[in-house]
Amino acid sequence: MSAFGKRGGVGGQRPSFGVARPMQATAPAPAPAPSAPRETPGDPFPVADAEPIAPPMDALQRLAERQAASGEAGQSKVEGFESSVHRIKEQVLPRLLERVDPEAAASLSKNELAEEFSPIIGEVLAELKITLNRREQFALEKVLIDELLGLGPLEELLADPDVSDIMVNGPQQTYIERKGKLEIAPIQFRDEEHLFQIAQRIVNQVGRRVDQTTPLADARLKDGSRVNVIVPPLSLRGTAISIRKFSAKPITLDMMAKFGSMSEKMATALKIAGASRFNIVISGGTGSGKTTMLNALSKMIDPGERVITIEDAAELRLQQPHWLPLETRPANLEGQGAITIRDLVINALRMRPDRIILGEIRGSECFDMLAAMNTGHDGSMCTLHSNSPRECLARMENMVMMSDIKVPKEAISRQIADSVDMIVQVKRLRDGSRRVTNVTEVIGMEGPVIVTQELFKFEYLDETADGKIIGEYRSSGLRPYTLEKAKQFGFDQPFLEACL
Numbered sequence: 001m002s003a004f005g006k007r008g009g010v011g012g013q014r015p016s017f018g019v020a021r022p023m024q025a026t027a028p029a030p031a032p033a034p035s036a037p038r039e040t041p042g043d044p045f046p047v048a049d050a051e052p053i054a055p056p057m058d059a060l061q062r063l064a065e066r067q068a069a070s071g072e073a074g075q076s077k078v079e080g081f082e083s084s085v086h087r088i089k090e091q092v093l094p095r096l097l098e099r100v101d102p103e104a105a106a107s108l109s110k111n112e113l114a115e116e117f118s119p120i121i122g123e124v125l126a127e128l129k130i131t132l133n134r135r136e137q138f139a140l141e142k143v144l145i146d147e148l149l150g151l152g153p154l155e156e157l158l159a160d161p162d163v164s165d166i167m168v169n170g171p172q173q174t175y176i177e178r179k180g181k182l183e184i185a186p187i188q189f190r191d192e193e194h195l196f197q198i199a200q201r202i203v204n205q206v207g208r209r210v211d212q213t214t215p216l217a218d219a220r221l222k223d224g225s226r227v228n229v230i231v232p233p234l235s236l237r238g239t240a241i242s243i244r245k246f247s248a249k250p251i252t253l254d255m256m257a258k259f260g261s262m263s264e265k266m267a268t269a270l271k272i273a274g275a276s277r278f279n280i281v282i283s284g285g286t287g288s289g290k291t292t293m294l295n296a297l298s299k300m301i302d303p304g305e306r307v308i309t310i311e312d313a314a315e316l317r318l319q320q321p322h323w324l325p326l327e328t329r330p331a332n333l334e335g336q337g338a339i340t341i342r343d344l345v346i347n348a349l350r351m352r353p354d355r356i357i358l359g360e361i362r363g364s365e366c367f368d369m370l371a372a373m374n375t376g377h378d379g380s381m382c383t384l385h386s387n388s389p390r391e392c393l394a395r396m397e398n399m400v401m402m403s404d405i406k407v408p409k410e411a412i413s414r415q416i417a418d419s420v421d422m423i424v425q426v427k428r429l430r431d432g433s434r435r436v437t438n439v440t441e442v443i444g445m446e447g448p449v450i451v452t453q454e455l456f457k458f459e460y461l462d463e464t465a466d467g468k469i470i471g472e473y474r475s476s477g478l479r480p481y482t483l484e485k486a487k488q489f490g491f492d493q494p495f496l497e498a499c500l
Contacts, residue, residue: 170238180432263473277307277379311359364403
């Protein structure tokens with residue numbers, strides 16, 4: 001009997017009000033087959049077994065697999081055809097060096113050296129009684145020339161247009177970034193000495209040095225790619241080289257819109273901001289695309305303007321005819337002669353620039369950059385590490401306060417509000433894509449707080465089965481505060497239409 005004086009259900013069975021099921025991240029697991037009803041002693045009515053609740057194993061299983069993942073796979077391996085060529089190279093190289101004049105070889109180009117080497121390599125192979133077909137001999141010549149004139153095993157990765165980052169963690173392990181994802185590279189160095197020689201070759205090209213007394217060095221390659229080298233005793237696994245490659249074809253704002261890094265309206269608004277001499281700060285994390293965005297925005301600079309760029313290691317590649325790049329200098333062995341970014345900014349103000357572009361601000365030079373933006377150098381740009389536009393403003397305040405300039409916080413905030421017109425926030429998402437997530441205007445001060453207005457924002461919507469993030473670029477529909485500045489250059493109407 002039920003509490004209401006009636007037997008429940010039809011045919012003497014209790015009514016079923018449904019069974020609670022767990023939320024599933026993916027497709028629901030198949031329901032278990034119904035078991036035979038069991039009878040409880042002392043109860044004349046059979047009770048159906050409760051359906052077991054399956055825990056959401058997908059996410060937990062992924063965590064367990066990650067925890068159990070072995071670290072043994074993190075060693076670069078050279079296999080197959082490349083492996084045989086590298087083995088032969090180790091035998092041929094010492095004998096080849098005995099027959100070659102290093103000074104004469106250094107004066108030749110790679111193509112000329114290949115012609116000179118071909119018969120000599122043939123002689124060495126005959127001595128060693130090694131027979132190679134045409135393909136193998138051509139590959140061997142290339143590897144040997146890369147070893148003597150180039151950067152050894154790194155040449156193969158530098159020639160691959162899909163590789164955007166190269167990270168050498170000692171002679172036995174090299175990782176690359178391809179399409180936003182990290183993967184192990186199929187190259188190896190002979191030993192630590194071999195890797196150290198290549199690191200020295202890179203930094204010597206730009207007049208710098210790396211050894212135990214100066215174990216850190218920033219440099220650049222001929223194509224503008226940025227290089228950082230750190231050697232023992234600071235690096236415990238051997239010499240470490242990090243190379244940030246740049247696209248051979250300069251990326252424009254239109255290309256970014258086509259790739260999905262921003263919307264067409266955002267691209268139009270940023271083009272107008274660059275052409276109308278807005279003071280722009282590009283904010284983002286490491287590897288998020290700040291320098292690429294700075295290069296793209298610089299294409300909107302009038303060819304008649306004098307542009308000075310200041311960087312630690314010159315990597316900006318502007319297309320303007322009147323462009324002067326400046327680069328800092330580290331201290332010598334005696335700890336003297338260092339030229340900092342701040343020194344160059346102060347000097348650049350005396351060089352009659354129309355715009356000053358700073359590769360990255362990370363210290364006291366922030367105050368001098370703000371002064372430049374506020375004293376007739378409209379259109380100046382810089383990059384800065386931060387995760388949001390609001391955090392970007394806070395970091396600028398902190399950098400000025402950390403310097404030896406004794407200025408009240410409110411005065412610093414007011415100078416930032418008066419100097420900066422726009423903050424462009426870029427971000428590398430977890431699927432490897434790089435997107436402009438915010439375009440924010442700096443309006444002014446309201447009490448002690450800097451007031452901003454968001455023009456565009458990237459809204460996360462969903463994620464595909466293969467991990468690709470789906471989102472939407474949304475305009476706030478607000479009238480831009482900087483419309484008056486755009487009007488001076490005749491861009492007020494298209495700017496307003498792009499933002500609404």
